[in-house]
Amino acid sequence: MSPKSFVAEMFGASPIRPLQSHMEKVCACVERLQSFIQAAVDGEWETAARLQQEISTREQEADALKHELRRHLPARLMMAVDRRDVLELLAMQDKVANTAKDIAGLMYGRRMVPPPELAPGMVAFVRRAVAAVMQADRAIEELDELLEAGFRGAEVGKVHQLLDELDQIEADTDRQQVDLRAALMALEARLPPVDVMFLYQTIEWIGDLADRAQRVGSRLHVLMAN
Numbered sequence: 001m002s003p004k005s006f007v008a009e010m011f012g013a014s015p016i017r018p019l020q021s022h023m024e025k026v027c028a029c030v031e032r033l034q035s036f037i038q039a040a041v042d043g044e045w046e047t048a049a050r051l052q053q054e055i056s057t058r059e060q061e062a063d064a065l066k067h068e069l070r071r072h073l074p075a076r077l078m079m080a081v082d083r084r085d086v087l088e089l090l091a092m093q094d095k096v097a098n099t100a101k102d103i104a105g106l107m108y109g110r111r112m113v114p115p116p117e118l119a120p121g122m123v124a125f126v127r128r129a130v131a132a133v134m135q136a137d138r139a140i141e142e143l144d145e146l147l148e149a150g151f152r153g154a155e156v157g158k159v160h161q162l163l164d165e166l167d168q169i170e171a172d173t174d175r176q177q178v179d180l181r182a183a184l185m186a187l188e189a190r191l192p193p194v195d196v197m198f199l200y201q202t203i204e205w206i207g208d209l210a211d212r213a214q215r216v217g218s219r220l221h222v223l224m225a226n
Contacts, residue, residue: 016143018069019086019093022062023140023216026097029058030133030209033100037126040107041119052108059101066094089140089219096133096212103205110198115191118183118199122206125176128169129206132213135166139220151224159224163217173210177203 036051069090073083106112114122139162142155149155180203188196 016086016147018065018073019089020140020143022065022069022090023093023137025058025062025065026093027133027137029055029062029097030100030130032058033104033209034123034126034130036104037107038123040112041114041123043113045108045111048108052104055104056101059097062094062097066090085219085223089216092212092216092219093140096136096209096216099205099209099212103202103209106198106205107202112195112198112202114199115187117187118180121176121180121183122203125173125180125203126206126209128173128176129210129213132166132169132173132210135162135169136213136216138162139166139217143220146224156224159220163221166214166217170210170214173207177207 032051032055036048036055039045039048039051070087073086139159142159142162145155146159181200184196184199184203191199
């Protein structure tokens, strides 16, 4: 099936379904990041290379669908959600996949192995950041039901609960990021300065992964408030 007919078919079933499909592709990209970082920690670069390529491929698939959605999204959706809101959600979701690709690309390109003192914390950090993305996906998957309910009733409460949990996960990653930075600072004197610089960059981007997942949730809050 061509991308155009694929998108058209999804719009025929539900105007919001293509957005959900894009988020599913984003998750397929992000969920491999935890295994990738574990492989990097273990110095298993053959496994890391395969996972990095899978992350890149999934990001490209999400990117292709993003372009198709932008191209074929009707000017007027004739529904309770504005076209601009759909495009903003799409852009936020896209940044999540881009961040995962950037993290894997940087770490693989430099064959970056976190110091043993940082490795457990980094694995836990990325696990929680990935959890934030998966939680955002759970909320996006409720959009059809939200529309059917007219953004009222029990469905709104269900989505608010999902988004509250997302906020908590993101707050957890904030604390983990602070702890990792402090741990890295304590190691700076005995590590090559360039390695230190890129480790800080990686920590920041993992934090960005959770932040951007939370922004997806924040946009849903705005939709429900309109």
